[in-house]
Amino acid sequence: MLEQVKDWDDDFYEKFKPIAMGFVNEAEKCLQCGKCTGQCPAAAVTPSYNPRKIIRDLVNGNLKRVLSSVELWQCFFCSGCFSVCPMDINFPFFVFMFRLAAMNEGYGWEDVKQLEGYAEKDYLRKGITVSTFERNPEVVETIGDISKIRMEAGLPPERKVSDRGLAEINMISDLSGMTSFMKKIGGVELLDCKTCNDEQAKRCKTKPLPSKVGKIKTKLRFYNYGEPGGKAHAEA
Amino acid sequence: MADNFLEAYGKETSRDVGTRTMNYFRELFSLEMPLGRMMKMMPGMIKFATASKDTREDLFKFMPQMMPMMKQAFTGKKEE
Known part of the structure; x- marks a missing residue:
């Protein structure tokens, strides 16, 4: 199936600019020089991730491609692209906004679900947002848990x-919608290898699995910017 | 199951997706205060008000600033 003219929405970016509050209003000046991609640590590991192509698709309004892509979720906000960009395009902010849009379309909830493990479950009762439970085995073996470090320093464990x-x-959590957002994430259930059927297992070899969901409909995403890479590609 | 993103969206064009996305952002960043949004904010404010005397007094200090917003939410009319 080929892309057609109707798959691009030329007016979208012009309409989007005022809503983005001036943070991503320079994307039309993109020179497509590729400095962002050249220095990107995420692109070094996964060559299919390409900020330059994503900016081009934003300006051209190729939203279907951007929002349904796995690549949109590979940025980890180091802001290296923003710092090297000769036109000062704030690409990380664009990623942030379009992840929200992708979630509105039903994509990427499984990636947000991964973060749930790092958040303090009962933060509304304790007031601590980041879990004190250290999960890196090397750190636990050498230095110990965060609570242990705190106790050695003469502080209470939490x-x-x-x-x-x-x-x-x-109040802030309720007003900003964080409480309902955390409840929504709780509704997402991830598929695991023990429960998937043959057809899903076959798909798993080439494409990421769709997530089984509770209340939220999570859709299958695609590598829309090329084949998934890996360490072998990065070293080549 | 769809094999690529064009199949996944079926007959929907990027313009349809763009309109939906724009509506989502408009609603997200809107300063309007519909009743639905106000009702979502109420539990947080009640929790804050009932936490202690100190917080209750603090919240009531903001009442004059909040009243036009609440009025707008309940009546649906924006004050000039």
């Missing part, structure tokens, strides 16, 4: 948050 601080965190 940071104590004042009652007023707790009340503020609760």
Whole structure:
């Protein structure tokens, strides 16, 4: 199936600029020089990830391709592309906004779900957002858990948050929609190898699996910018 | 199951997806205060108000600034 003219929305970027509050309003000046891609650590590991191509698709309005791509989720916000860009295009902010748009379309919830493990589950009760549980085995063996480090320094194992601080965190979380967002993420269930059927196992070799969902419909994403890379590609 | 993104979207054009995305962002960054949004914010404010006397007093200090917003949410009319 080939892309057609109707797959591009030329007006989209012009309409999007005022809503993006001036953060991504320089993308039309992109020279397509590729400096962003050249220095990108994520692109070094996964060659199919290409910020230059994603900026081009944003300006051309090829939204179907951007939003349904796996590549949109490979940036980890080091902002290297922004710092080397000769036209000062804030690409990380664009990634941030379009991940929200992709989630609105039903893509990428499985990636956000991964972060749930690092968040403190009962942050509304404790007031701590990042879990004190250290999961890197090397760190645990050599230095120990965060709570152990704190205790050695003469601090309580967990940071104590004042009652007023707790009340503020609760209000901010409710007002900003964080509470309902965390509930939504809780509704996403990931497929694992024990439960998938033959057809899914076959697909798994070439494409990422769609997620089984609770309340949220999570769709299958595609490598829209080329074949997935890997260490072998990076070293070649 | 679709094999690529064009198949996944079926007959939908990028313009359709663009319109949907724009509507999503408009709603997300909107400063309008519809009743639905106000009702979502209420539990947080009630929690804050009931936490202690100190927080309750703090919240009431903001009441004059909040009143036009609440009025707009309940009546649906924006004050000039």
